[in-house]
Amino acid sequence: MATHTELFVESGGLRLWTERFDSPGDPAVLLVMGTAAPAPGWPEDLVAALVDGGLQAVRYDHRDTGRSDHVDFAATPYSLAGLAADAEAVLDGHGLAAAHVVGASLGGAIGQWLAVHRPQRVLTLTAIMTGPMGHSPGPAWARALAGQAPDPSDLPPPSPRFLAHLTHRATLPQGTREEYVAANLETWRILGGEALPFDEPAARRFVEASYDLTADHSCALNHDLAGRRLTDDRLAPLSAIQAPTLVLHGTEDPLRPLPHGRALAAEIPESLFREIPGMGHSFFSPGIPRHIAALVLEHLGRHAPLS
Template sequence: MTSRNELIVESGELRLWTERVGNSDGPAVLLVMGTAAPGIGWPDELVDVLAAGGRTVIRYDHRDTGRSTCVDFTTHPYVLADLAADATAVLDGHGVAAAHIVGASLGGAIGQWLAVHRPERVLTLTAMMTGPMGHSAGPAWARAMSGQAPDPVDLPPPTARFLRHLAHRADLAQGTRDECVAASLETWRVLNGDVLPFDEPAARRFVEACFDWTGSLGAALNHDLAGRRMTEDRLAPLSSIKAPTLVMHGTEDPLRPLPHGRALAEEVPHSRFRPIPGMGHTLFSPGLPRQLGEVIREHTV
């Protein structure tokens, strides 16, 4: 059986829940989740593939998610650099000098930040479901939501179906646990896209665990606020990244369409771009976590 050890680490005044899985002597892989998602967003199947390949795998709860500290964003706002500092604190807490960084969505932007500003901590970078950390998606969203045509020189907005879902979700009752679970489950269904089958039982287990695992569900919305703040450090050229970089992106991603991943790969020298046929903006499709785990295992050598 794969060993699993939990550890609370400190990042300034914050306490972050972490879990270390696999061979303690193997190279470390740090899994960085996306917006509003705790570490259990990385499926056990993916973690186990990496651990079986001799890696020591670390996943953790961002601030404002899971069992990690929640903050008052109004009085203590934070930005992408602060989330990246949490990631390095996790490495420090586990005594890891450098790791293979694997980030999904917002986690991919955190990985880019580390590869640019803390290159000594990054052995390789795997960025999934994300785009260049210096790109502001706000204008494209605004145009789409006001019914304007996309700007041909900008990266594309989310799909019309996803934007309609957001408007619909805002009107849903979400006062009880069952209502929150049902609304979140529908969001993940839309994010999955229509090509690969949606693993509803796995998604439901995740959504229910998030509800029971998290101290404050509303706090996770702070990630959106942090992600939108375009600070100067995010504008640093990605051409400075020296770590071997793999960009994986679903061909059916409704939140960040495929050109976002392609744009990131074009900015990082010598990176590899690997479209994943049929994948949306989730890991909730049967067999997908194992498939991605095998690709990451090959990259993290």
């Protein structure tokens, strides 16, 4: 019988909220969410499928999200390495020497950082809807926002529909809970793409939880600031990754189009790349969470025994 445990762990003086679903002795998977997303960004269906498949699952609120501590970024800026240190602290807090690391979006970059710089902590790596951690999307975004043609030597920018949404969203009020939920729900609708149905109830539950659990919503911007810091440690070659790696990417991702996932897989030796037909940059389409969980379990089953 799986048990559920909530635990605060410490990372460099910060308290991070974590939870663990486990049966004693099961292999552990660490779920690392994306930018400004607390633990509920990992859908309950996905977590349940992993646990039912013989894993213990750990997820957590990043710093500056949810129940974890918030940071004055101007006074104490951090980078991807700081977020990776948080992931290590979560493993330490739960007494895990290593885990199967599954990261989505920014979480996929954190997983890459760990696989390169802390290989002993990563049994396998699954990177979802992300690209190479050493790639800067800034120039492609700047060209797109200026109405210039994409640079054919660079990875593509977000879709015009998504960029137009960002411009519109900047005009929307978000001072009240209702305004915050409405604005963020529309963002997730756009991120989901246009090919698959949008699971609005699931997205609404996540957005409402994000609002209710977070004390200072302005701190969510800190992840964007950290993600833009292209420090030397992010430029380390991904060819150093030895953990068996699965790269999953939606064919309709409007934020990081499909070539981002392909580029990541091309840099990691012997990695497996799987396209998810119709998936955008979210899990909020019916059936997607369990489909992703099934692919993760298949990947782990090829490289590690599952009970």
